[in-house]
Amino acid sequence: MKDLYQILGTSRTASDAEIKSAYRKLAKKYHPDLNPDDKAIEQKFKEVSQAYGILGNAEKKQQYDRGEIDASGQQQNPFHSGYTQQGHPRSGAAGQGGGGGFDFGQEMDIGDIFSDLFGGRRQGPRGAGAGARGGVPKRKGSDVKYECSVNFVEAAAGAKKRINLADGKTLNVTIPPGTDNKQVLRLKNQGLPGKGGAPNGDALVEIKIEAHPMFTRKGYDVHLDVPITLMEAVEGTTLTVPTVTGKVKVKVPADSNTGTTLRLKGKGIDDIKGHNRGDQLIRLMVTLPKETDKELRDFLRNWAKSKDYDPRKDTGIFD
Template sequence: MQDPYQLLNVDRKASQEDIKRAYRKLAKELHPDINPGNEAVEQKFKEISQAYSILGDAEKRQRFDKGEIDASGQETPFKGGFYRNHAGTKRGAKYNPFDFGEDISADDIFADLFGARNRRVRRPGANVSYTVPITFLEAAKGAKKRIKLADGKTLDVRIPPGTEDRQTLRLKGQGMPGVGGGPAGDALVEAHIQPHPFFERKGNNVHVELPVTLQEAVLGATVTVPTVHGSVSMKIPAGSNSGSTLRLKGKGIKARDGDEIGDQYVKLKVMLPERPDQELRDFIENWSRSHDYDPRRKAGLT
């Protein structure tokens, strides 16, 4: 897998804010919603999203720089065949291939193996941590993602609707094998949600900024608006201002712990033509002679 710094086109000394800006710029250009049916662009979007799941998290970035995880976010195998396991070790402790936990030492293991003790040690296996990058829409609506386990096997993980960023999903019995017949540990999968080019989540509500034309704002119109559930029609009242916010009830994200569904808030952004023609300029000039108004004074800015 390609180096995440190269994928995002950032220097290894780039700040977290620089990395975020670089990802957002690429995401807007490569997002599948903007390039429907283009498989090459979709694959590139997946690659930059994976890269951002590593570099966008300061802790994961530090671990990648140290070689503790690879470009896919998975643990790097230790030379002795053991895996670094941050979920199962003491907080802040460094990885030790002969650290079998608080209640058992390496001597206990070797003594049991060579028959120096009659007692049999039975201990659960350690938990193993993974990260999985998911898109904004996958987190909102639910999805299945495939991860590669420490033993090389693959596993399909169900991402529940309403999953939040950095939420940890527990896969029972998918961690390291137990000792002395003990049960296997669990796999702890942390979901990393990639920013969306125009959707933003706040609680269970979704916010989006919608560009509208001058005539749509002045005269009113019915326009098509994207939501996490698909596009819907929305009526813009005549005389709407830039910054006006309209609500689409029930078009947000379903709560993880209930049936409640949030709303979508659409903030209007009135846009002039890229190149206003002379007719529009003449009209505004004539209109302004008899319709003087000062919005800054009303807002207390003058």
């Protein structure tokens, strides 16, 4: 029969903390949820769980170290029998409860360890000791996390995407209109297989929205800066501008200035529940040519000489 310390990969002088740490690593490595339908791995999980069932219990560890019980928890010393003179099981005897004397007991809470290992999903002593009594526990499969990248317009208007699952299969994912960055979509029963007839876990798909060169999102509104010429700002014009649902025409009124904002009702992002739709806000940006010629400079210089125009005059903070 194998030595329990060798099973956990520790020395006989290992501290309680070292034994617990070794078990945690092995339990996570060999847990059936992470290795579905692998009998060899499942057997290894039972082995390390049984080893920790003894070495993780101070009293049983001392009995094992003194040779009073073997690796399965059975009594070895006839003078330390697990029975009274009347033939009844002695209270706390290692052989009590069947299963070759292997019992996690109340002294060490295996559930706390599994709560740490698997994100708060607590499994009590029966669940952690799966196979110790020969049964398969009923346990829902673990959830699996994925990421899916979409562009700005796909997230705003909705799209279909395909992702690769952990088992090598692919899955079509519907991105609802109005999906926001880092939003998580839950796909029921697309995670790891359940045990004992329990349902599969879920696939949790986190949406990553790529930055757009022109659009920005604020709530359900889309913001867009549109450059216009000096002439367009003074006389007004009609422009064709992009939206998340396609191009539209918009009228720029005369005497528009940098910062003037035009609102396109209903051209923003859908409420993900389909109740409302945001607007698109167009901010006009009066933009001069990269290089102005002498004719334009002379015109503006002569115009300024005859006009009392100071855009900072009425602000009250530049006096």
